[in-house]
Structures are given as C-alpha cells and as structure tokens.
Amino acid sequence: MQCLTSLRHFFHLICVVIAVIAVLKSHQVQADLFQYTDKDGTVVMVDDEGKIPSQYRKKVKNSRSSSGGDRYTGVTVRGNKVLVPVTLSFRNETIQARMLLDTGASVTTISPQLASRLGIKPEHTSRSVGRVADGSFITAYNTVVDYMQVGPKTKHSVEVAVLPMNGPAMGFDGLLGMNFLGDFRYHVNLGSQTIEWVQH
Numbered sequence: 001m002q003c004l005t006s007l008r009h010f011f012h013l014i015c016v017v018i019a020v021i022a023v024l025k026s027h028q029v030q031a032d033l034f035q036y037t038d039k040d041g042t043v044v045m046v047d048d049e050g051k052i053p054s055q056y057r058k059k060v061k062n063s064r065s066s067s068g069g070d071r072y073t074g075v076t077v078r079g080n081k082v083l084v085p086v087t088l089s090f091r092n093e094t095i096q097a098r099m100l101l102d103t104g105a106s107v108t109t110i111s112p113q114l115a116s117r118l119g120i121k122p123e124h125t126s127r128s129v130g131r132v133a134d135g136s137f138i139t140a141y142n143t144v145v146d147y148m149q150v151g152p153k154t155k156h157s158v159e160v161a162v163l164p165m166n167g168p169a170m171g172f173d174g175l176l177g178m179n180f181l182g183d184f185r186y187h188v189n190l191g192s193q194t195i196e197w198v199q200h
Contacts (some may be wrong), residue, residue, distance in 0.1 A: 040075040051085075069105070073151030073195045075101075075188070078096040082188055083172050086197070088160075097173040099147045105177035108148070108160045109140075114173040118145070125162060138163065148178070153184050153197060 005145040049057075082101040083151075086177055087094060088110070095117050097110070123140035140161040147156045165174075185198035 043083075070152040071197055071199075073197070075193055075195055077173070077190050077193050078082075082190075084150055084176050086160055086173075086176060088114075088118060089146040089148075090143075091146065093117070093119045098171075099174045099176040100170075100172045100176055101181070102175040104182060105175045105181050108158060108175060108177040109163045110160050110174035111165050112162055115141075120162065148180055149179070149199055151195065151197065155180055 001071075010152055049143075073085070075085070078097070084100050084101050086097050086099045088097060089095075095114065097114055099108075100112075122141065125143045128142055129137055130140055130141050131137055140163050142159060142161050144159050145163055146158055148158045149155075187196045187198065188194075189196060
C-alpha cells in the first residue's frame with residue numbers, strides 16, 4: 001500500500017513538472033510588438049514599449065508574436081528602405097542607432113555624427129580611399145567596434161567605416177552591411193515590419 005502511495009506521488013510530481021515546463025515554454029514563445037505612426041506618417045514597430053515616444057503612446061497598437069521574443073525584431077519600413085535598430089559599443093560608450101539595412105554594402109558604415117557619439121577619434125582609425133558607384137573616390141576612416149547587436153543577434157569586433165553622408169538628412173545613422181548581416185539567417189517581413197531570425 002505504501003509503495004502504491006509513493007508511486008502515485010511520483011506520477012503526480014511528473015505531471016506538475018510537465019505542466020510547469022509547458023507554462024514556461026508558452027512564455028518563451030510569445031513576444032509583444034508595439035506599433036505607432038510618427039509625425040511623418042511612418043509606421044514604426046518596436047519590441048519594447050519604453051522605446052515609444054510619450055506623445056505616441058496613446059495610439060499604440062499591440063500585437064503578440066507567437067514565435068518568440070528571440071525570433072522577431074521590429075524595424076521601420078519607409079518605401080523600399082528598411083531601418084533597423086542597432087546597438088553599437090566602442091570602449092566605454094554604448095549607443096542606440098538606426099541604420100539602413102544594405103545587403104550591397106560589404107562593410108558596415110556609420111556617419112561622423114554617430115562616430116562622435118561613440119567617442120571614435122581620428123587616432124582610433126585607419127584611412128582608406130574607395131570608389132563609389134558614380135566613379136568618384138571617397139575617403140573613409142576604418143575602425144573596429146567592440147560589438148554590434150540587432151535584437152537577439154550580437155557580433156563582436158566588427159569593422160566599421162566612418163563615411164560622410166552628404167545631401168539632405170537621411171533619417172538614419174549608417175548602413176548595416178554584410179560583415180554583420182552575413183553571419184545570420186533572416187527574413188524581412190515588410191508587411192509586419194519585422195526581421196524574422198531563422199534558427200540554424
């Protein structure tokens with residue numbers, strides 16, 4: 001009789017453990033995405049409500065992704081441009097930036113303004129000269145940042161080129177190039193304004 005009681009307790013414990021695992025898994029595979037429209041009419045999607053400017057919080061639309069917080073990253077789509085929230089770190093500075101996803105750029109580039117915010121000085125860089133699409137030459141200043149992060153994806157010791165960005169305001173801080181993107185598998189969903197990271 002005592003053996004039967006112990007066996008019942010054992011099976012009850014197994015059921016409790018399975019239930020707990022199921023609950024934890026359900027929390028892991030759901031993530032909130034928040035969407036708002038800024039003053040320029042651009043629809044912006046973020047994965048953290050704290051990133052939404054206070055003036056837009058009353059008009060936020062909330063949706064729940066069923067595939068995991070580590071699987072989706074909210075981006076901003078403007079026409080055919082995909083603007084990605086990127087964290088960059090250089091020595092003692094860690095900065096949030098918005099960069100244009102550019103699969104045609106072999107190296108990630110940043111603006112002089114972003115370089116200044118990161119504390120990158122001329123003595124931290126090496127000078128190079130490259131030819132751009134129109135055949136003209138441009139001077140770049142290359143350095144290596146400690147790491148770059150987009151959503152759940154992080155890469156350490158990433159080369160970046162500091163390039164001047166002439167003309168009207170671009171609305172972004174640089175080009176997110178293939179020396180970061182090439183390390184990961186992903187899909188861009190323009191409709192939901194997200195990057196879906198494909199698990200290896």
